[in-house]
Amino acid sequence: MKLSWIDIRKMGSGKEAIVQEALHARVDGILAADPVDLENLPPTVKKVLFPQGEALPESFGAADVVVVDPAKHGDPTELAALHPDVEFGRFVEIVDAETLEEACRSGRTDQWSVLLFRDPTKIPLEIVIAAASGAKGSLITVAQDVEEAEIIFGVLELGSDGVLMAPVRVGDASALKQAAEAGIPDLELVELEVTATAHVGMGERACVDTATYFRKDEGILVGSHSKGMILCVSETHPLPYMPTRPFRVNAGAIHSYTLAKDARTSYLSELRAGSKVTAVDIHGKTRLVTVGRVKIESRPLLSVDAVGPDGRTANLILQDDWHVRVLGPGGTVLNSTELKPGDKVLGYLPVADRHVGYPINEFCLEQ
Structure with missing residues (x-):
C-alpha cells in the first residue's frame, strides 16, 4: 500500500476545506510547519511536523513524525534518542551527486526519508529506490501534482513508498489518495x-x-x-x-x-x-x-x-x-x-x- 501525504504549510484561506477533504479521503499523513495545525487532527491520520528553515519548536505537540533538515536541526538518529516517543525523518533536496548519495544513505538507514528532486528526470529516484531496497524505512517523494505522483508510484516498478503533495484545490487530496491505491484487486476466476x-x-x-x-x-x-x-x-x-x-x-x-x-x-x-x-x-x-x-x-x-x-x-x-x-x-x-x-x-x-x-x-x- 502506497502512502499519500499532503503538505498544508503554504495554504491560505482554503486550508480547512482541503484538510477536511483529505481526512474524508483517508489520506495517510498531513504535514504542517506549526504544531498547532496538527492539534485537532484525528488518530486516523499520521501527523507530520516539518518546520523547514525554522528552528525546532520546544514542543512537538501531537506530532507523530518530525521531519528535519540535518544542516538546520541536527541528525535524526540523535534527535530520536532524545525524543523516544516521536519518529524522526530526514529531508533531502537532491540537486547533485553529493545530495543524491545522502538520499541513498537516508533511504538505507532512516525511518523516514522525505525527498525533493529538483531535476525532472526520475533516474535519481530510481537510484535511491534501488539503494534502499530491503531497508525498513520509508521513502516519501515530493510531487508537484497528481500526474507526477502517479509516475513516482511506478518508478522502477517498486515506486516510492509514498508521495508528499501540496494540494492547490479541493479534489487534489482525493485524487492523490486514489493514485496511491491504483493497484486493482485480484479476481476470483x-x-x-x-x-x-x-x-x-x-x-x-x-x-x-x-x-x-x-x-x-x-x-x-x-x-x-x-x-x-x-x-x-x-x-x-x-x-x-x-x-x-x-x-x-x-x-x-x-x-x-x-x-x-x-x-x-x-x-x-x-x-x-x-x-x-x-x-x-x-x-x-x-x-x-x-x-x-x-x-x-x-x-x-x-x-x-x-x-x-x-x-x-x-x-x-x-x-x-x-x-x-x-x-x-x-x-x-x-x-x-x-x-x-x-x-x-x-x-x-x-x-x-x-x-x-x-x-x-x-x-x-x-x-
Missing part, C-alpha cells in the same frame, strides 16, 4: 463449461496491443455481457507461420467488454493508445497494463457460450480462426475453433450490472 459454439459470419474484431509483455498464463477478460467474461490469452504461445507477439491479445468483437481501471469496463472499440486494461492470470492475479494500439479489422467470427457452476452464463464472440485462443484450467491453451460443448474455460462472473462502465446495483437485462 471460475471454470466455465462450454455449452455451444457457432459461426456467426463476418464482423469487426479488435486486437489489443499493449506496451508490456504478457506471461504465458495471462491475458485479458472479454465478454459480450458485463456479467460474464472469458479469459483470452495473449499471442505468447508459439504458432506456425508467424512469430509470437506476447504484447498482443486477439480479444474479440468490437462490442465486447473488457475490464479497465477503477473497476470499470470498457468496450474494445473504445480502447485507444494510452488506455488502461486489466491483465489477469489463471490464478486471478491482476495488473494494469497500458494499451499501445488497437487493431480493428473485418474477420469471420465465432460465438462461444459457456455456463458457470451456479448457472450464470457468459458469451464471447471472437475471431473464427484456430490461432485465436482462450485459457482453460491450469493454464491449458485452447484454440477457439476447436472448442466444443463440455470443454472447460476460465472466466469471471461479476454480480453487478454496469452503467457507463461502473458497477451499479440496478436492474439490467443483457441478452
Whole structure:
C-alpha cells in the first residue's frame, strides 16, 4: 500500500476545506510547519511536523513524525534518542551527486526519508529506490501534482513508498489518495463449461496491443455481457507461420467488454493508445497494463457460450480462426475453433450490472 501525504504549510484561506477533504479521503499523513495545525487532527491520520528553515519548536505537540533538515536541526538518529516517543525523518533536496548519495544513505538507514528532486528526470529516484531496497524505512517523494505522483508510484516498478503533495484545490487530496491505491484487486476466476459454439459470419474484431509483455498464463477478460467474461490469452504461445507477439491479445468483437481501471469496463472499440486494461492470470492475479494500439479489422467470427457452476452464463464472440485462443484450467491453451460443448474455460462472473462502465446495483437485462 502506497502512502499519500499532503503538505498544508503554504495554504491560505482554503486550508480547512482541503484538510477536511483529505481526512474524508483517508489520506495517510498531513504535514504542517506549526504544531498547532496538527492539534485537532484525528488518530486516523499520521501527523507530520516539518518546520523547514525554522528552528525546532520546544514542543512537538501531537506530532507523530518530525521531519528535519540535518544542516538546520541536527541528525535524526540523535534527535530520536532524545525524543523516544516521536519518529524522526530526514529531508533531502537532491540537486547533485553529493545530495543524491545522502538520499541513498537516508533511504538505507532512516525511518523516514522525505525527498525533493529538483531535476525532472526520475533516474535519481530510481537510484535511491534501488539503494534502499530491503531497508525498513520509508521513502516519501515530493510531487508537484497528481500526474507526477502517479509516475513516482511506478518508478522502477517498486515506486516510492509514498508521495508528499501540496494540494492547490479541493479534489487534489482525493485524487492523490486514489493514485496511491491504483493497484486493482485480484479476481476470483471460475471454470466455465462450454455449452455451444457457432459461426456467426463476418464482423469487426479488435486486437489489443499493449506496451508490456504478457506471461504465458495471462491475458485479458472479454465478454459480450458485463456479467460474464472469458479469459483470452495473449499471442505468447508459439504458432506456425508467424512469430509470437506476447504484447498482443486477439480479444474479440468490437462490442465486447473488457475490464479497465477503477473497476470499470470498457468496450474494445473504445480502447485507444494510452488506455488502461486489466491483465489477469489463471490464478486471478491482476495488473494494469497500458494499451499501445488497437487493431480493428473485418474477420469471420465465432460465438462461444459457456455456463458457470451456479448457472450464470457468459458469451464471447471472437475471431473464427484456430490461432485465436482462450485459457482453460491450469493454464491449458485452447484454440477457439476447436472448442466444443463440455470443454472447460476460465472466466469471471461479476454480480453487478454496469452503467457507463461502473458497477451499479440496478436492474439490467443483457441478452
